[in-house]
Amino acid sequence: MNNKHKWVFWGFFSLDYQAMKSYLEEMAEEGWMLEKIGLQQQFAKFRAIEPQKLKFYVDVFKEGGPLTPEKTEESEVYRRLCEESGWKFITSQDYLQFFYAEEGSDPVPIQTDEAIEQEIVEHTLLRNELRGYLILSLFAAYLLINIIPLKYSILLSFTGVAGIILLPISFILATVPALYSIIRILKARRNIEKGLPIEKPTMKNARRRIILFYGSSWIILLLLVLFIIVDAFFTPQIVIKSLLGPGIGIIVGLSLKYYTKKKATKREDSIPVIIFALFMVFIFIYTVVPFVYEGFEDTYKVTSVPEGYPIITIDEISEEPSKISTSTKEFKHGSSPVTPKHYSYLEFVNGNGYEERISIKYYKTTDPYFAEIIFNGIRHDLEKGIKWKGMTFLDRIIVSDEEMKNSWDVDNLVLTQERDLIIIQKGSTVLNISGDLDFNDNQTRELIISRFFSGSSMVN
Structure with a gap:
C-alpha cells in the first residue's frame, strides 16, 4: 500500500495556507499523505497510508522563496525547532512549510502571535503573489496595447483572433487574485487593530477560488493549444519559431528552479547558474532558432x-x-x-x-x-x-x-x-x-x- 502514489490538482493560493490544513486532514482520513508539491505548484503528490486522523500545520517561513534552496542552514535550524515542538516536517513550497502530528499528541503551535504572523505573511506571501500577478498583468496589458488599434495580421490566424477575446479575459484573471490578496490583507489588519481574530479562509471558499481562477485559466490554455495546432497546419514555421523561445525559456526556468531547490545550499549558489543559463539561452536564440527556421525555406x-x-x-x-x-x-x-x-x-x-x-x-x-x-x-x-x-x-x-x-x-x-x-x-x-x-x-x-x-x- 505504501508504494501507491497519486497526483492531484493543488491550485491553492498561497494566502489560503490555512485552508490547506483542512484539505490535508481530509486526505489523511481518506488514506493519503502529502509527499511533495511540484509542477509549478499546480499539482501535489500523495502517497497511500492507513486512513487516520492527523493534525497538520502550514507555516510561513520568511527565509524561504521561489529561488531559495530547500535545505539551507536557516531552514534546517527552523525545522529542527518545529520537530522539537512536536511537528514532523513533510515538505516545503517556497515560503510555506508543511508539518503533521499524530492524533492524540499535543504539539506546540509554531505561531502564537497573530500580529507577528500577519506581518510575516505580508512581507512574504503577499509580496510574492503580487509580484507574480503584477508581471502577468503587465504582460497581458502589453499584449493588449500592441493589438489596439487592431492589427490586420491578427485577423489571419486562429490564435490571433482568439487572442482578441482571450487577452482581456486573461488580464482580468491575472488582476482578480491580486485584488483578492490585497482585500484579505486589509481585512486581517483591521481585525488585528480591533483585537479580533483573523478571518481564516474555509475549504469551501478556497475550492471556489480554485475552480474559478484555475479552471478558467486551464480552459483558456486548452483553447490556445487547439488554435495553435490549427495554425500549425497552415504555417508550421511561424508556430515553431514562436514557441521555441518561450519553450526554451520554460525549460531553462524549471531546470534552474530544480537546481536551486534540490542541489544548492545557499542562495548565492544560484547566481553562476543563472548567468550560465542566460548565456545558453542567448546562444540558442542566435544559432538554433535561425537554423530551424531556415529548414522550412523549401516547404512552400x-x-x-x-x-x-x-x-x-x-x-x-x-x-x-x-x-x-x-x-x-x-x-x-x-x-x-x-x-x-x-x-x-x-x-x-x-x-x-x-x-x-x-x-x-x-x-x-x-x-x-x-x-x-x-x-x-x-x-x-x-x-x-x-x-x-x-x-x-x-x-x-x-x-x-x-x-x-x-x-x-x-x-x-x-x-x-x-x-x-x-x-x-x-x-x-x-x-x-x-x-x-x-x-x-x-x-x-x-x-x-x-x-x-x-x-x-x-x-x-
Whole structure:
C-alpha cells in the first residue's frame, strides 16, 4: 500500500495556507499523505497510508522563496525547532512549510502571535503573489496595447483572433487574485487593530477560488493549444519559431528552479547558474532558432497551386512567354475565423539576361469591415517600412488614384508611387499584387478583376 502514489490538482493560493490544513486532514482520513508539491505548484503528490486522523500545520517561513534552496542552514535550524515542538516536517513550497502530528499528541503551535504572523505573511506571501500577478498583468496589458488599434495580421490566424477575446479575459484573471490578496490583507489588519481574530479562509471558499481562477485559466490554455495546432497546419514555421523561445525559456526556468531547490545550499549558489543559463539561452536564440527556421525555406516551393486559389502567372503577363525557361514558385495558405481564406503566391523567373517576378497576396474575409482593416494595415506597413538602428528600409510612398479606382469599380485602391504594386479592396476581398505588370493596361485590369473578384479560379 505504501508504494501507491497519486497526483492531484493543488491550485491553492498561497494566502489560503490555512485552508490547506483542512484539505490535508481530509486526505489523511481518506488514506493519503502529502509527499511533495511540484509542477509549478499546480499539482501535489500523495502517497497511500492507513486512513487516520492527523493534525497538520502550514507555516510561513520568511527565509524561504521561489529561488531559495530547500535545505539551507536557516531552514534546517527552523525545522529542527518545529520537530522539537512536536511537528514532523513533510515538505516545503517556497515560503510555506508543511508539518503533521499524530492524533492524540499535543504539539506546540509554531505561531502564537497573530500580529507577528500577519506581518510575516505580508512581507512574504503577499509580496510574492503580487509580484507574480503584477508581471502577468503587465504582460497581458502589453499584449493588449500592441493589438489596439487592431492589427490586420491578427485577423489571419486562429490564435490571433482568439487572442482578441482571450487577452482581456486573461488580464482580468491575472488582476482578480491580486485584488483578492490585497482585500484579505486589509481585512486581517483591521481585525488585528480591533483585537479580533483573523478571518481564516474555509475549504469551501478556497475550492471556489480554485475552480474559478484555475479552471478558467486551464480552459483558456486548452483553447490556445487547439488554435495553435490549427495554425500549425497552415504555417508550421511561424508556430515553431514562436514557441521555441518561450519553450526554451520554460525549460531553462524549471531546470534552474530544480537546481536551486534540490542541489544548492545557499542562495548565492544560484547566481553562476543563472548567468550560465542566460548565456545558453542567448546562444540558442542566435544559432538554433535561425537554423530551424531556415529548414522550412523549401516547404512552400510548389510546381502548381491547389484548385480554388486563383493566381496570375508570369507566363500570362509576359510579353514573350516563349522565352520563359524555368521558374521558382512559392505558395503559402492560411485561415482564421474572420479570414477563412488567405494565401500568398510568389513566382520568380531568372533567365538569360532577364528577370521577372510576380507576388500575390489574397485575403477573403467574412465581412467588408475586416477587409478594410486588412487593406489599411497593408498600406500602413508599406508606408512605415522596416526600422532598424534609427534607419528605415523598404518604405514605400503610397498614392491614391480616384480615376483608376472608379474604372476598376472597387471600394478602395492605392498604388506605390512607382506603380509596381497595387492594393485593392472590393467587398470582403483584398488583393495585394506586385511585379512586372502594367496596371493601366485594360487587359491587365480585366484579367485581375475576372480572376480575383468574380469568383473564378484557375487550375494549374
